[in-house]
Amino acid sequence: MATLKELSKKDELLSGGHRLCAGCGIPPIVRLILRSTDSGIVASSATGCLEVGTTVYPYSAWRIPWIHSAFENSAATITGVETAYRALKKRGRIPDRDIKFIAFGGDGGTYDIGLQSLSGALERGHNFLYVCYDNGAYMNTGIQRSSATPFSSNTTTSPAGTVIPGKQEWRKDLTRIVAAHNVPYAAQASPHNWSDLSKKAEKALKIDGPTFLNVMSPCPLGWYTKSEDSIKLAKLSVDTCYWMLYEIEEGVLRITYRPKEKRPLAEWLQPQGRFKHLFKPENSAILEKFQARVDLEWQRLNELDGKQIF
Amino acid sequence: MAEHKKKLLQGNEACVEGAIYAGCKFYAGYPITPSTEIAEGLSVRLPKIGGKFIQMEDEIASIAAAIGGSLAGLKSLTATSGPGFSLKQEGLGYACIAEIPLVIINVMRGGPSTGYPTGPSQADIMQAKWGTHGDHPAIALTPAYVQEILTETVRAFNLSEKYRTPVIVLYDEIIGHMREPITIPEPGELEVIDREKVTCPPDEYFPYDERFEVPPLAPFGTGYRYHVTGLNHKKDGFPTNDSKQINENNLRIMRKIENHKAEIWKNEEVSLKDADVAVFSIGSTARSANFAVKAAREAGIKAGLLRPLTIWPFPDAAVKELAKRVKAIIVPELNLGQMVLEVERCAGGACKVEGIHRVDGEPITPAQILEIIKKHAK
Numbered sequence: 001m002a003t004l005k006e007l008s009k010k011d012e013l014l015s016g017g018h019r020l021c022a023g024c025g026i027p028p029i030v031r032l033i034l035r036s037t038d039s040g041i042v043a044s045s046a047t048g049c050l051e052v053g054t055t056v057y058p059y060s061a062w063r064i065p066w067i068h069s070a071f072e073n074s075a076a077t078i079t080g081v082e083t084a085y086r087a088l089k090k091r092g093r094i095p096d097r098d099i100k101f102i103a104f105g106g107d108g109g110t111y112d113i114g115l116q117s118l119s120g121a122l123e124r125g126h127n128f129l130y131v132c133y134d135n136g137a138y139m140n141t142g143i144q145r146s147s148a149t150p151f152s153s154n155t156t157t158s159p160a161g162t163v164i165p166g167k168q169e170w171r172k173d174l175t176r177i178v179a180a181h182n183v184p185y186a187a188q189a190s191p192h193n194w195s196d197l198s199k200k201a202e203k204a205l206k207i208d209g210p211t212f213l214n215v216m217s218p219c220p221l222g223w224y225t226k227s228e229d230s231i232k233l234a235k236l237s238v239d240t241c242y243w244m245l246y247e248i249e250e251g252v253l254r255i256t257y258r259p260k261e262k263r264p265l266a267e268w269l270q271p272q273g274r275f276k277h278l279f280k281p282e283n284s285a286i287l288e289k290f291q292a293r294v295d296l297e298w299q300r301l302n303e304l305d306g307k308q309i310f
Numbered sequence: 311m312a313e314h315k316k317k318l319l320q321g322n323e324a325c326v327e328g329a330i331y332a333g334c335k336f337y338a339g340y341p342i343t344p345s346t347e348i349a350e351g352l353s354v355r356l357p358k359i360g361g362k363f364i365q366m367e368d369e370i371a372s373i374a375a376a377i378g379g380s381l382a383g384l385k386s387l388t389a390t391s392g393p394g395f396s397l398k399q400e401g402l403g404y405a406c407i408a409e410i411p412l413v414i415i416n417v418m419r420g421g422p423s424t425g426y427p428t429g430p431s432q433a434d435i436m437q438a439k440w441g442t443h444g445d446h447p448a449i450a451l452t453p454a455y456v457q458e459i460l461t462e463t464v465r466a467f468n469l470s471e472k473y474r475t476p477v478i479v480l481y482d483e484i485i486g487h488m489r490e491p492i493t494i495p496e497p498g499e500l501e502v503i504d505r506e507k508v509t510c511p512p513d514e515y516f517p518y519d520e521r522f523e524v525p526p527l528a529p530f531g532t533g534y535r536y537h538v539t540g541l542n543h544k545k546d547g548f549p550t551n552d553s554k555q556i557n558e559n560n561l562r563i564m565r566k567i568e569n570h571k572a573e574i575w576k577n578e579e580v581s582l583k584d585a586d587v588a589v590f591s592i593g594s595t596a597r598s599a600n601f602a603v604k605a606a607r608e609a610g611i612k613a614g615l616l617r618p619l620t621i622w623p624f625p626d627a628a629v630k631e632l633a634k635r636v637k638a639i640i641v642p643e644l645n646l647g648q649m650v651l652e653v654e655r656c657a658g659g660a661c662k663v664e665g666i667h668r669v670d671g672e673p674i675t676p677a678q679i680l681e682i683i684k685k686h687a688k
Binding site for chain 1: 343423
């Protein structure tokens with residue numbers, strides 16, 4: 001595991017000057033992951049903020065080979081790329097050096113439209129890391145709900161009104177869906193905890209086989225928050241146990257971070273405009289329901305800690 | 311007209327108004343630029359009138375859910391743009407053969423693939439006709455003004471219910487995102503066609519009864535039991551390998567549209583009666599053409615515009631007739647030549663046909679069209 005000083009000396013593989021928003025969680029996540037290996041990297045991105053924001057002609061922020069195909073197929077595209085490299089190596093057409101393959105996608109491109117493509121690639125066992133940057137909605141098209149959107153969140157397609165107070169469904173538990181494919185490694189991380197994220201990326205990239213990281217990615221635009229609060233909010237998502245940091249390695253679940261003091265969920269929700277309606281007196285029951293669900297999920301995870309779950 | 315019914319709306323917002331006016335009660339969709347405002351608008355409007363808005367996990371699921379909503383008896387809509395329209399093609403073909411009323415809005419952006427999401431295009435004309443495999447009927451409408459997006463969305467629902475078939479509304483990003491003052495029609499002002507009710511007893515009901523040109527469709531759950539499939543089927547809906555029945559199945563879905571082309575066609579003509587040079591154009595390009603035709607008239611050139619609001623079935627008769635009496639038909643379109651091929655086919659050599667094509671994400675200007683009008687007027 002590299003120290004922060006060592007990490008900072010590594011090449012910046014996603015350059016400055018990209019067009020992602022100020023305060024966006026994606027660049028620090030991507031940069032840290034790209035720093036977590038000394039091998040060469042080839043990456044793909046699904047359609048989304050990362051793809052659009054880093055490749056506006058005539059510039060590219062990517063200092064590695066990078067491919068964008070479409071919205072639903074980042075994992076399928078990296079399947080082809082990884083297989084081609086393997087075939088070319090076998091035929092002696094390219095030097096036999098270690099190359100890491102990373103597929104990136106947002107929550108829309110991973111939880112929803114890209115789930116089939118991801119599932120296929122996991123099942124076939126390709127040698128790649130899939131990274132989902134989860135900002136909890138389709139931010140690139142203007143904040144529409146996804147299956148990663150938190151319960152009760154106000155989005156442009158789950159508008160919070162007087163009758164229906166935002167999104168009515170719970171978030172899909174993608175990390176465990178991925179782990180259920182019996183992949184060697186799947187984990188959840190957050191950019192505020194750089195050492196946890198970097199360790200997980202390093203571990204995932206060393207494994208031969210499909211691995212997965214689901215990373216909380218604050219979005220000032222869609223969360224209606226201040227740009228300078230993003231990392232603080234990422235930390236609060238973890239300290240309230242909404243976003244739990246854990247890994248599932250060879251089927252064994254392990255919690256990698258426990259908040260010293262579990263914070264009330266409201267501390268994470270209140271600064272975010274998308275949850276504004278929850279703080280009206282008439283919606284206090286919704287807030288309680290949300291808190292109870294988070295408590296239950298944290299309790300369940302603790303029950304599974306250290307156990308072989310897949 | 312009540313003053314409060316005047317609104318300054320975006321094209322996509324007018325589409326929402328049209329859908330509500332037509333009685334749409336079910337929307338299933340997926341976010342995609344430049345059509346997302348339709349989903350956003352209906353996510354607010356439909357729950358208030360007892361309708362259902364569902365955001366689906368992808369484009370394929372969206373059209374599948376809309377098919378389900380329609381079979382249950384609700385007027386159903388899905389909206390998208392090029393990449394999503396590509397994904398919906400399987401469902402579109404299914405709705406054609408299973409004869410399920412459905413409206414699909416395609417706000418056209420640059421392509422192929424992700425293309426130019428925020429730029430206009432008219433490059434899905436042929437996809438609207440031939441995007442799904444196999445021979446199948448196609449109805450596609452092409453509004454050019456924000457007001458028309460409302461009225462043509464209503465007409466799309468009417469045609470889909472009347473002919474029991476999916477209807478596509480095609481308009482480019484320019485008019486999808488443009489704002490214009492429009493008038494929301496009063497109830498009863500526009501014709502609204504509802505699905506024909508089944509009157510026979512359940513044991514005499516066949517969803518694909520050959521005795522009808524368009525057999526009535528009984529909503530699921532109303533006691534009329536039948537089978538729905540994408541396979542060629544018999545009158546009860548069950549699959550068949552009988553070549554005679556397969557043939558009849560394939561021919562009837564074409565015939566029900568072919569026999570009613572004249573009722574489905576809708577054209578606007580601008581100073582066409584005495585024209586020497588005609589322009590054939592749709593959507594935002596037709597707005598430029600309109601301007602160019604007026605400028606040509608001011609310059610003493612007898613120019614006119616034929617603007618189809620129904621592009622499929624293609625307005626064969628109008629183009630054939632026009633070709634006999636003009637020197638040239640000019641076809642400006644935001645693609646590399648799609649409608650122009652159909653115009654050439656219908657003209658059959660009776661006049662010159664010249665396309666103006668643009669795929670740089672910018673609109674075709676009146677000056678571009680005027681220049682070609684002048685060339686042919688000489």
